Amino acid sequence: xxxxxxxxxxxxxxxxxxxxxxxxxxxxxxxxxxxxxxxxxxxxxxxxxxxxxxxxxxxxxxxxxxxxxxxxxxxxxxxxxxxxxxxxxxxxxxxxxxxxxxxxxxxxxxxxxxxxxxxxxxxxxxxxxxxxxxxxxxxxxxxxxxxxxxxxxxxxxxxxxxxxxxxxxxxxxxxxxxxxxxxxxxxxxxxxxxxxxxxxxxxxxxxxxxxxxxxxxxxxxxxxxxxxxxxxxxxxxxxxxxxxxxxxxxxxxxxxxxxxxxxxxxxxxxxxxxxxxxxxxxxxxxxxxxxxxxxxxxxxxxxxxxxxxxxxxxxxxxxxxxxxxxxxxxxxxxxxxxxxxxxxxxxxxxxxxxxxxxxxxxxxxxxxxxxxxxxxxxxxxxxxxxxxxxxxxxxxxxxxxxxxxxxxxxxxxxxxxxxxxxxx
Amino acid sequence: xxxxxxxxxxxxxxxxxxxxxxxxxxxxxxxxxxxxxxxxxxxxxxxxxxxxxxxxxxxxxxxxxxxxxxxxxxxxxxxxxxxxxxxxxxxxxxxxxxxxxxxxxxxxxxxxxxxxxxxxxxxxxxxxxxxxxxxxxxxxxxxxxxxxxxxxxxxxxxxxxxxxxxxxxxxxxxxxxxxxxxxxxxxxxxxxxxxxxxxxxxxxxxxxxxxxxxxxxxxxxxxxxxxxxxxxxxxxxxxxxxxxxxxxxxxxxxxxxxxxxxxxxxxxxxxxxxxxxxxxxxxxxxxxxxxxxxxxxxxxxxxxxxxxxxxxxxxxxxxxxxxxxxxxxxxxxxxxxxxxxxxxxxxxxxx
Numbered sequence: 001x002x003x004x005x006x007x008x009x010x011x012x013x014x015x016x017x018x019x020x021x022x023x024x025x026x027x028x029x030x031x032x033x034x035x036x037x038x039x040x041x042x043x044x045x046x047x048x049x050x051x052x053x054x055x056x057x058x059x060x061x062x063x064x065x066x067x068x069x070x071x072x073x074x075x076x077x078x079x080x081x082x083x084x085x086x087x088x089x090x091x092x093x094x095x096x097x098x099x100x101x102x103x104x105x106x107x108x109x110x111x112x113x114x115x116x117x118x119x120x121x122x123x124x125x126x127x128x129x130x131x132x133x134x135x136x137x138x139x140x141x142x143x144x145x146x147x148x149x150x151x152x153x154x155x156x157x158x159x160x161x162x163x164x165x166x167x168x169x170x171x172x173x174x175x176x177x178x179x180x181x182x183x184x185x186x187x188x189x190x191x192x193x194x195x196x197x198x199x200x201x202x203x204x205x206x207x208x209x210x211x212x213x214x215x216x217x218x219x220x221x222x223x224x225x226x227x228x229x230x231x232x233x234x235x236x237x238x239x240x241x242x243x244x245x246x247x248x249x250x251x252x253x254x255x256x257x258x259x260x261x262x263x264x265x266x267x268x269x270x271x272x273x274x275x276x277x278x279x280x281x282x283x284x285x286x287x288x289x290x291x292x293x294x295x296x297x298x299x300x301x302x303x304x305x306x307x308x309x310x311x312x313x314x315x316x317x318x319x320x321x322x323x324x325x326x327x328x329x330x331x332x333x334x335x336x337x338x339x340x341x342x343x344x345x346x347x348x349x350x351x352x353x354x355x356x357x358x359x360x361x362x363x364x365x366x367x368x369x370x371x372x373x374x375x376x377x378x379x380x381x382x383x384x385x386x387x388x389x390x391x392x393x394x395x396x397x398x399x400x401x402x403x404x405x406x407x408x409x410x411x412x413x414x415x416x417x418x419x420x421x422x423x424x
Numbered sequence: 425x426x427x428x429x430x431x432x433x434x435x436x437x438x439x440x441x442x443x444x445x446x447x448x449x450x451x452x453x454x455x456x457x458x459x460x461x462x463x464x465x466x467x468x469x470x471x472x473x474x475x476x477x478x479x480x481x482x483x484x485x486x487x488x489x490x491x492x493x494x495x496x497x498x499x500x501x502x503x504x505x506x507x508x509x510x511x512x513x514x515x516x517x518x519x520x521x522x523x524x525x526x527x528x529x530x531x532x533x534x535x536x537x538x539x540x541x542x543x544x545x546x547x548x549x550x551x552x553x554x555x556x557x558x559x560x561x562x563x564x565x566x567x568x569x570x571x572x573x574x575x576x577x578x579x580x581x582x583x584x585x586x587x588x589x590x591x592x593x594x595x596x597x598x599x600x601x602x603x604x605x606x607x608x609x610x611x612x613x614x615x616x617x618x619x620x621x622x623x624x625x626x627x628x629x630x631x632x633x634x635x636x637x638x639x640x641x642x643x644x645x646x647x648x649x650x651x652x653x654x655x656x657x658x659x660x661x662x663x664x665x666x667x668x669x670x671x672x673x674x675x676x677x678x679x680x681x682x683x684x685x686x687x688x689x690x691x692x693x694x695x696x697x698x699x700x701x702x703x704x705x706x707x708x709x710x711x712x713x714x715x716x717x718x719x720x721x722x723x724x725x726x727x728x729x730x731x732x733x734x735x736x737x738x739x740x741x742x743x744x745x746x747x748x749x750x751x752x753x754x755x756x757x758x759x760x761x762x763x764x765x766x767x768x769x770x771x772x773x774x775x
Contacts, residue, residue, distance in 0.1 A: 112515030118763050123620070125763035129516065200772035268653055372639065372773055380774070387488045388766065389495065
């Protein structure tokens with residue numbers, strides 16, 4: 001009560017405190033306004049929660065949650081608990097596995113187990129599936145008595161401790177395994193983290209994605225800065241026309257723009273015909289389905305994201321600053337770099353950050369024109385979502401991408417200061 | 425007033441419910457010339473006869489999309505045309521319904537279905553054979569230059585035949601061919617490929633033409649790549665090239681050496697809400713007459729009674745005429761190794 005009185009009293013003439021009743025009304029009014037404000041943004045909050053935070057939370061969860069093996073072979077896993085990790089597990093464990101495999105084969109879920117184990121140890125799925133197929137025909141009594149021997153006979157891999165360690169490791173419901181894979185790491189026999197023995201691809205892909213994004217940012221900057229300058233300093237009639245030319249591609253469908261690049265770049269496309277017609281080359285150049293195609297098409301598509309913030313910042317710069325610098329004796333080029341350029345930095349950082357972050361997660365254009373060379377990390381994430389059905393790995397790769405962007409933004413904030421961004 | 429509201433509401437409900445009752449059946453196949461033949465001989469006659477509506481969509485093969493639908497419990501496809509090289513895997517992973525044999529119609533000559541179908545067409549309980557087809561490679565006599573390729577070895581010989589080669593972006597068939605080109609006998613290919621050394625050998629052979637490879641996803645891209653000069657030699661389903669030669673008069677030639685022959689089947693996605701109608705469609709589409717229509721694109725019929733209806737002029741173009749120089753695609757091998765070789769193949773692509 002006293003706290004409210006003190007707070008509210010600042011609004012009142014000196015020497016007069018609120019009566020108890022007035023304070024109550026004031027508080028009720030304040031609460032009502034808060035409630036109204038909250039209700040006005042509720043639809044947006046619900047929408048963001050539903051369409052943004054919930055999917056991200058699901059993705060983060062999925063990247064560490066893999067219950068498949070634990071659900072498929074609970075009995076084998078329970079018996080494996082007592083195994084010391086050296087040599088082969090007891091015959092009892094092997095027999096239980098054989099019984100489990102027969103059950104999976106008749107339920108038609110042995111493929112699921114094979115897939116899950118294969119992610120832990122490449123090449124395992126063939127052992128699981130061929131063994132399951134063989135055991136399906138064996139009688140239950142025979143399997144109970146002689147399961148271990150039948151299992152070892154069906155495939156050599158069952159005799160390797162490595163495979164059993166994989167079974168135990170993939171049996172954990174919560175796991176950091178997919179993050180390790182996404183970083184080209186794995187656990188060795190003792191459980192220590194080491195570089196993955198199979199192909200290492202993801203770290204390289206992340207750095208390639210960053211490199212492509214950086215090149216695109218620099219290219220859009222080199223192309224966009226002079227353009228924005230002309231736009232901001234031309235008479236309005238010309239400026240409007242130029243602006244329409246910048247915006248026109250922006251309004252055209254992304255797919256149309258990307259496919260028109262296919263028409264331009266392909267072996268018998270426009271550019272090659274012109275080059276060969278003029279006599280620059282005798283053989284058609286290979287441009288489509290390369291990293292070059294990804295970079296050039298994305299530079300074109302993302303150019304407006306650089307031009308628009310630069311333009312709006314440049315538009316707000318008073319031309320008298322430059323005139324003053326020149327009339328005080330500076331030469332045009334130093335005047336530009338010391339007076340004009342620093343004032344465009346907020347627009348420049350906004351444009352660069354926008355283009356960089358958009359291109360790091362870009363998907364359609366590399367998928368269509370990039371071939372195998374020009375693929376970026378988002379294409380691999382899509383691949384694991386749609387083709388290999390490894391949603392856990394896709395989620396881990398996506399989470400890492402998110403972390404990477406947040407880290408970059410943090411570094412940017414420390415170096416440049418996020419407050420310096422100006423979109424308009 | 426209340427009564428009118430009630431009636432109006434009931435009418436709206438009835439309108440909304442009507443399309444929900446008459447469910448559309450979704451059939452999925454490979455598009456292009458093959459899809460057109462299926463539309464003409466299976467989909468359209470079925471719709472005309474039963475009045476049902478069938479949505480006919482394209483996909484590019486493989487089991488990933490079916491798997492995603494089944495695992496997510498969101499079944500959008502009812503009937504799917506699957507290559508037998510993928511069928512065993514899809515069936516053993518529980519992605520397909522079992523199709524009872526007793527619903528299949530007898531042949532036009534009255535022979536019971538079990539005897540009328542070739543055994544391979546009914547070998548897997550999840551599918552009913554639609555066509556015999558084969559994977560070959562083709563070239564255009566316009567772009568190949570002087571000497572013409574005739575073996576799988578030539579496909580891998582970039583010194584003798586410079587230029588791009590196009591292959592479908594998946595391990596199946598490509599690894600078999602790589603081993604054959606590396607000197608493995610056709611009847612030992614799958615034994616060699618089931619060992620780690622054999623797999624390494626196949627990838628090493630693919631490495632030798634890596635820079636000259638163009639990848640495509642769908643068979644319909646194969647004749648197109650050959651046509652627009654995207655590649656000088658193109659792996660293809662035989663019917664696609666046959667269609668380009670016959671319908672468009674293209675100067676393409678097929679190389680049948682070590683062709684990998686296979687079947688396509690109609691299969692039903694596990695858990696479809698339209699199971700009865702899907703079975704009804706499969707029953708209709710695997711009758712003698714619809715099946716014999718597949719000869720439009722040089723694919724062989726899967727019923728003995730259908731063989732009688734094949735135009736004698738095209739028997740030389742059917743895969744059945746080239747089985748001696750071919751290799752049977754091993755669906756069981758790919759059921760066991762599809763997962764691990766698929767992953768290796770993709771890592772190889774990204775290296």
